[in-house]
Amino acid sequence: MDAMSDLVGQYLRVRRALGYKLNNAEDILNRFVAYLEVRDADRVSVADAVGFATAPPARTARTQALRLSAVRCFTRWAHCQDPSIEVPPARLLPARPSRVAPYIYTAEQLDALLEATGRLQPPERAATYQTLIGLMAATGIRTGEAIGLDTSSFDPHAGILTVTGKYGKRRMLPLHSTVADALTGYLKQRRHLPGAHSDHALLVSTRGTRLHLSTVHATFRPLTAEAGLGTASSACRHRLHDLRHTFAVSTMLDAYRRGDDPAVVLPVLSTWLGHTEPRDTYWYLTGTAELLEAAATRLDTTDEERALT
Incomplete structure (x- = not known):
């Protein structure tokens, strides 16, 4: 299994050199090697790959398919290094992609949400989250993109917001004057926060540091109840995204x-x-x-x- 672990490491290095992150794939492949080691397997077979993909705690067909997909991508590459490694056939464990039903907010609901956000304490926290929600609603940028914005990302004179998206790709968004004015006003309001001058983040916590994704989601969920937004169904709940x-x-x-x-x-x-x-x-x-x-x-x-x- 040492040789298999080495192959996994080589595979990840090659793929990451091509620009892939593969964080989830790395976890799956490490667990696959452990699975083979427990069973004292001397080679990789299709039966082993399927057995690993369907083993607990893979509770859903989609999870099983994703596991096997990660193993299949690896074995296709590893087969070139060691022909004894078997490659699972494509679509051996098919699974339809699952999708959470999005909640489409009305203009009235967005107003209620921003009003509820304005009641957060202290006022600096309310201003940050109002800016975050308002900016995402007005531009459609991702939550991670909004949190990742720096003060240098916003050009108040040109009214341009430079957003860094997936895979480091950047795009420049011309803002409506109301959005640019709101961002300018927020930057003036947060100047006195401790650490705000040393941190380059555009949206900051009350400590003057960049917002954390888990904290943002934990703050947003109660706000929807505070704003009186009911869920459309069990499959359609409020999300910041x-x-x-x-x-x-x-x-x-x-x-x-x-x-x-x-x-x-x-x-x-x-x-x-x-x-x-x-x-x-x-x-x-x-x-x-x-x-x-x-x-x-x-x-x-x-x-x-x-x-x-």
């Missing part, structure tokens, strides 16, 4: 209502959200009643125009 979904839906809804061509708007929205391809943006376009109605109206109008020609 749903502000990104709401932004995408609202952008397309406004485009339909203005009579813009959605085929033109979608690539722009995709670039704004930091997606590589427009197909990644479809994930965020939840079929709300308003969006479907607007799409149907556009379709009817297009059919009428074709009939006249």
